Amino acid sequence: MKKGEEIIIRIDKMKYPNVGIGQLDGQSIRIKGALTNQLIKGRISKKRSGKIEARLLEVVERSPLEQSSFCEHFNICGGCMLQTFDYKGQLELKKDMVKALFEEAGYSIPIDLVVESPEHFEYRNKMEFSFGDAYKDGPLTLGMHKKGHHHDVVDVPMCHLVDEDFRLILREVLSYAKTQELLKFNKRSNQGFLRHLVVRKSKSTGEIMIALSATTQACNPKGDAFDGAHFVDFLRGLNYSGTLASILYVKNDGLGDVVAGDIECLYGRDFIVEHLMGLTFNIHLYAFFQTNTLGAERLYQTAINLIPDMNEKVCFDLFSGTGTIGQIMAKHAKTVYGIEWVSEAVEAARENASINKLDNCTFICGDVFEKLSEIEDKPDVIVVDPPRSGMGEKTTKAVAAYDIPQIVYVSCNPATLLDDLLVFAKCGYYAESLSIVDMFPWTGGVESIVKLQKKSM
Numbered sequence: 001m002k003k004g005e006e007i008i009i010r011i012d013k014m015k016y017p018n019v020g021i022g023q024l025d026g027q028s029i030r031i032k033g034a035l036t037n038q039l040i041k042g043r044i045s046k047k048r049s050g051k052i053e054a055r056l057l058e059v060v061e062r063s064p065l066e067q068s069s070f071c072e073h074f075n076i077c078g079g080c081m082l083q084t085f086d087y088k089g090q091l092e093l094k095k096d097m098v099k100a101l102f103e104e105a106g107y108s109i110p111i112d113l114v115v116e117s118p119e120h121f122e123y124r125n126k127m128e129f130s131f132g133d134a135y136k137d138g139p140l141t142l143g144m145h146k147k148g149h150h151h152d153v154v155d156v157p158m159c160h161l162v163d164e165d166f167r168l169i170l171r172e173v174l175s176y177a178k179t180q181e182l183l184k185f186n187k188r189s190n191q192g193f194l195r196h197l198v199v200r201k202s203k204s205t206g207e208i209m210i211a212l213s214a215t216t217q218a219c220n221p222k223g224d225a226f227d228g229a230h231f232v233d234f235l236r237g238l239n240y241s242g243t244l245a246s247i248l249y250v251k252n253d254g255l256g257d258v259v260a261g262d263i264e265c266l267y268g269r270d271f272i273v274e275h276l277m278g279l280t281f282n283i284h285l286y287a288f289f290q291t292n293t294l295g296a297e298r299l300y301q302t303a304i305n306l307i308p309d310m311n312e313k314v315c316f317d318l319f320s321g322t323g324t325i326g327q328i329m330a331k332h333a334k335t336v337y338g339i340e341w342v343s344e345a346v347e348a349a350r351e352n353a354s355i356n357k358l359d360n361c362t363f364i365c366g367d368v369f370e371k372l373s374e375i376e377d378k379p380d381v382i383v384v385d386p387p388r389s390g391m392g393e394k395t396t397k398a399v400a401a402y403d404i405p406q407i408v409y410v411s412c413n414p415a416t417l418l419d420d421l422l423v424f425a426k427c428g429y430y431a432e433s434l435s436i437v438d439m440f441p442w443t444g445g446v447e448s449i450v451k452l453q454k455k456s457m
Ligand SMILES: C[S@@+](CC[C@H](N)C(=O)[O-])C[C@H]1O[C@@H](n2cnc3c(N)ncnc32)[C@H](O)[C@@H]1O
Pocket: 287, 288, 289, 290, 319, 320, 321, 322, 323, 324, 325, 339, 340, 341, 342, 345, 366, 367, 368, 369, 385, 386, 387, 388, 412
């Protein structure tokens, strides 16, 4: 087999993240995006140190378990790659992918629970859409990045992961931008205006936040400054099923393709209110909040069920975001310490604890590794919920150094979870069980929870 050669191969299994694996001439070949049981045409793209990778060219034969896709944007936006399987089949694939990842690393862990998302459609409470070109120098569009393309943006007016309010906002804001002749931002020249549109909607209260991320440059070819009041009037005139609570203008003159910058509140307040597990959370634009609210209740409940006893205990909520896990623990615990480095999230966590009348929580702003040493109390319970990049070696070792019997690890990336578990293993902690909680139906996203137990020497 040579680089560039075309192959036809049957996919035997999948490994996280969304890599199909098949055998040809006694060799194992990996193809990103290929699904179990599909017959694939691919082209060998990499051959290095015994590993062979191929690029997916065509699905020659679908898996017998596959059905028609339900979304007209399938394979264009690249979001819901598992949608040709039924819901149960898709959960099996996620479980198999995680199993293969751990098996390949020689890490033995039973996957004892797969928890369904309460909602399979319209479950997302947040979307970040990009303004851009439908194709190079093509017309303005607003939506998701096209599958396999970093620059082109595909309009997704029928997306099934969000409800009709999101779809309405998406359609209408694009049409507004076109009629007002608003300029898209050009990443190469750093000229222009429109960058992103973030929409958040609370599942429990129906409150909606709309944040336009744009530069402070002229907004149209006539050189006019952006008229925020006009934009507010237009958005307030739309017919939502929820309630418009917040319109924000994020002034983003930076170079990075991310939503960042000073926020001007154009209408309402700068947060929306969500209720979760009997608690109230004010959610601000920059604060992390699980994107599937009802799924998050199952996620947190599954994590909490792994902690045998919190009564009168000192609990650490590391990578605490808006302090959701910490506040759930605070109902039973003696004291809770949360550490989070986004200051807006920490302020929100403090504000939320006060709204929830929890006076036993301390939320600390800063890097988890650096701030741990500043806490004088020793923990009885530790729950970690790091970002996709994981905890990393030094923070993992610092957490293990507390030498408590059990630690609960919540992860949105099984690959970095595995890396951190290998570090924990060197410190004497082994994973007792792994649960998958489906927070992202139809997509390749996997949320897992692991209970770590200290080995008795
Ligand atoms: C997956 S979120 C978890 C948030 C929270 N547990 C929840 O469920 O809403 C990870 C959080 O870790 C924060 N974070 C990432 N790296 C960090 C670090 N080194 N120190 C402190 N916080 C960090 C992020 O800002 C984010 O809020």
